[in-house]
Amino acid sequence: MIALTKHKLGKTSFVVVLLYSFVNSSFAQNFDLGSWNIVNLKYGINSSFSVFGEAQLRSLRFYNHFHYHEFKGGINYKLHNNMQVTLAAGSYQTYKEGGDFVLPKNNDEFRIWPQIILHQQIGKIRVEQRYRAECRFTNAGYRNRFRYRLGLSYLFGEAKDGYKPYQISLSDEIFFTDNEPYFERNRLLFAFHYKPSKTTTIQIGYLHQFDYKINDETGRDFFQIGYYIELP
DSSP, rough: HHHHHHHHHHHHHHHHHHHHHHIIIIIHHHHOOOEEEEEEEEEESSSSEEEEEEEEEEEEEEEEEEEEEEEEOOOOOOEEEEEEEEEEEEEEEESSSSSEEEEEEEEEEEEEEEEEEEEEEEETTEEEEEEEEEEEEETTEEEEEEEEEEEEEEEOOOOTBBBBBBBEEEEEEEESSSTOOOOEEEEEEEEEEEEEEEEEEEEEEEEEESSSSSSOOOEEEEEEEEEEEOOO
């Protein structure tokens, strides 16, 4: 049993190292790929309420030229199985390009945001719609922003302990403001999710971001990796 466990761990480590090397040597060099790193912790208070905290760190090149970090947290309330509302706040800091955390900052921001998430199952595909309104207190003054994200996901693999270990997902998010030019940003994400246990999920994906007349972060392509912990 110990030998089998070591074999599985060694195989997993080899795959991770191989993936990192491939992304670093191919995509990062040819497409100026950035990195987008997420750690998220969620704690369920009861069947209706939960709280969460999240940290993000981003770079404009592959784990180089770090230019952005955010820390946020909030509370979720599940109205029913297909609808959840959230109220959250956080700090969002964007630095100048050209190195790691170059000063002065492009944007120093505190943000409060309510959010609604709707879920729907269509066959084997899970459809998610997320609506978010952001109250943004920035170093350039107060701003409003509105976001809509449509996501599709598919679970697969042999079920164990009440969950399937693998998932693929595709999502597109549009950002709007209440001032011209109104349309601000678009994000497209394709991701693979692996659930090694009932409480943890590892996500690896490719994110393309397009910006239109925005000054807090430029549009880029990112290698995204996330680690999600959900405590009962």
